[in-house]
Amino acid sequence: MIPAFFRALNDLGSPRFRSILLQCTALSLATAIILWFAIRWGLNHTEFIGEFWIFGTWIETAVDLLGGIAAVVLLILLLPAFLGIYASLYIEAICRAVEAKHYPHLAPPRDQTIIEAMMTGLKFAVFLVAANLLLLTLFWLGPLYMAIAWAVNGYLLGREYLEMVGFRRMSPQELTNFRKSKRGSVFLPGLALAVVATIPIVNLLLPLFGTAMTLHVFEAKRDHEST
Numbered sequence: 001m002i003p004a005f006f007r008a009l010n011d012l013g014s015p016r017f018r019s020i021l022l023q024c025t026a027l028s029l030a031t032a033i034i035l036w037f038a039i040r041w042g043l044n045h046t047e048f049i050g051e052f053w054i055f056g057t058w059i060e061t062a063v064d065l066l067g068g069i070a071a072v073v074l075l076i077l078l079l080p081a082f083l084g085i086y087a088s089l090y091i092e093a094i095c096r097a098v099e100a101k102h103y104p105h106l107a108p109p110r111d112q113t114i115i116e117a118m119m120t121g122l123k124f125a126v127f128l129v130a131a132n133l134l135l136l137t138l139f140w141l142g143p144l145y146m147a148i149a150w151a152v153n154g155y156l157l158g159r160e161y162l163e164m165v166g167f168r169r170m171s172p173q174e175l176t177n178f179r180k181s182k183r184g185s186v187f188l189p190g191l192a193l194a195v196v197a198t199i200p201i202v203n204l205l206l207p208l209f210g211t212a213m214t215l216h217v218f219e220a221k222r223d224h225e226s227t
Contacts, residue, residue, distance in 0.1 A: 001188050004216035007102065011212045012205060016097045020090045025204045028082040032075045039071040070139055076200060078129055085125045087207030088118055091164055094211045103219055109168035120167070124160040131156060150194045157197070158190020161214040169222075182221055189217050 011017060099106055131152055138145045166175040179186055193210045197203045
């Protein structure tokens with residue numbers, strides 16, 4: 001995994017990657033900002049306790065404040081999901097750029113339609129959003145919450161990035177067998193990506209970096225199996 005990590009870092013410097021990153025980042029940040037304002041508006045216009053209770057106003061203020069903090073944490077965790085949706089439009093371009101540089105001997109991959117790529121990215125985002133919404137109920141656990149979130153997101157990110165990359169080269173059944181035989185090789189890169197996903201600014205690189213790293217891991221394991 002370590003060689004794949006550094007290869008993916010090197011790939012981020014290519015002009016093609018920078019262009020895709022700027023486009024996806026702009027769209028994703030706009031989505032996150034709109035959602036944050038929507039959540040804040042909802043919190044400000046919803047009474048959870050009411051003023052009839054003793055200290056009701058103070059409790060409402062505390063709920064709004066904690067809700068705002070939770071919303072920021074949630075959006076930081078979900079920003080890669082937004083990026084993933086938009087980056088799914090560029091998955092083929094990202095993979096071809098990496099393959100042209102590192103694996104020019106590979107045969108052309110299976111063609112994917114834009115709809116198929118979008119559905120893969122949307123499914124990925126839905127799973128990630130649903131999982132993190134459920135995990136938000138554990139927010140009160142503090143550091144333990146982050147550890148659990150990293151583990152769950154690591155599994156999801158590892159699996160979904162493998163599918164986005166692997167379906168270009170394998171049938172669904174072949175990829176399922178490959179994933180089951182390489183569980184550690186799927187989870188550990190996913191865990192690394194989950195940690196990166198919680199680092200502000202750096203997590204904007206996740207879709208491109210995650211795709212490139214997963215492709216490197218995927219090809220390394222395929223090459224190992226063939227030898």
